[in-house]
Amino acid sequence: MTNALPFPLAEAPDRDAQEAATRLFRQGADFLKGVVAMSGLPPADRMEVCFAGRSNVGKSTLINALTGRRALARASNTPGRTQEINFFTLADSHYLVDLPGYGFAKAPVAVVEKWQRLLKAYLQGRQSLRRAFVLVDARHGIKPVDEEIMALLDTAAVPFQTVLTKADKIKAADEPKLLAQVRGKLAKHPAAFPELILTSSETGAGIDTLRATIATLV
Numbered sequence: 633m634t635n636a637l638p639f640p641l642a643e644a645p646d647r648d649a650q651e652a653a654t655r656l657f658r659q660g661a662d663f664l665k666g667v668v669a670m671s672g673l674p675p676a677d678r679m680e681v682c683f684a685g686r687s688n689v690g691k692s693t694l695i696n697a698l699t700g701r702r703a704l705a706r707a708s709n710t711p712g713r714t715q716e717i718n719f720f721t722l723a724d725s726h727y728l729v730d731l732p733g734y735g736f737a738k739a740p741v742a743v744v745e746k747w748q749r750l751l752k753a754y755l756q757g758r759q760s761l762r763r764a765f766v767l768v769d770a771r772h773g774i775k776p777v778d779e780e781i782m783a784l785l786d787t788a789a790v791p792f793q794t795v796l797t798k799a800d801k802i803k804a805a806d807e808p809k810l811l812a813q814v815r816g817k818l819a820k821h822p823a824a825f826p827e828l829i830l831t832s833s834e835t836g837a838g839i840d841t842l843r844a845t846i847a848t849l850v
């Protein structure tokens with residue numbers, strides 16, 4: 633009874649959702665600004681989704697794949713930008729928000745603390761934030777640092793959806809073990825959205841589903 637499992641994999645989008653995604657994403661995405669303090673946030677005047685994940689999880693690559701802009705998220709990866717919350721416009725109706733990667737080993741404590749304060753303030757105070765996508769490397773499953781951000785999202789009551797990245801790097805035989813680990817961890821998080829998206833920026837798997845998810849958020 634696969635469909636009775638908690639946190640099933642999202643199904644492929646239906647035709648309406650696909651059309652909504654095509655309409656939205658063909659209008660294009662652009663880098664707007666990097667933000668280091670709450671006072672720098674753009675007006676909360678449109679639908680907003682954010683992307684969080686451990687360093688190297690494939691966040692920039694995924695944002696590029698979603699928007700079809702090869703180097704879009706590179707802007708947020710250049711030295712000096714990595715501690716900023718980066719805003720991208722999508723059409724004139726959405727913001728895509730790239731949160732700094734966490735779990736970096738060598739950042740000074742003061743830097744990490746400053747970024748955690750900003751992240752907390754952003755997640756708790758942003759009215760227009762509809763959903764957070766928490767990216768998790770399919771090879772590694774949910775790590776303690778991922779659970780920290782999930783706990784923060786629980787507290788802030790921001791619904792979050794888990795997006796597994798680099799699906800092309802795991803063997804089909806290892807998928808059940810990964811999904812069991814992820815489902816077990818998510819069961820403890822009240823803000824977890826009850827569907828997972830398995831993606832690969834390499835093969836394009838799951839990208840349409842994620843686009844359609846964003847395009848049909850209300």
Ligand SMILES: Nc1nc2c(ncn2[C@@H]2O[C@H](COP(=O)(O)OP(=O)(O)OP(=O)(O)O)[C@@H](O)[C@H]2O)c(=O)[nH]1
Binds near residue numbers: 686691733734801834
């Ligand atoms: N095989 C495979 N490799 C991927 C995929 N997505 C990203 N990568 C690779 O993983 C590495 C990290 O990807 P990035 O997109 O830079 O990761 P990031 O999360 O933005 O990293 P930070 O900037 O450190 O936060 C790169 O070498 C990518 O080419 C994927 O779906 N499949």
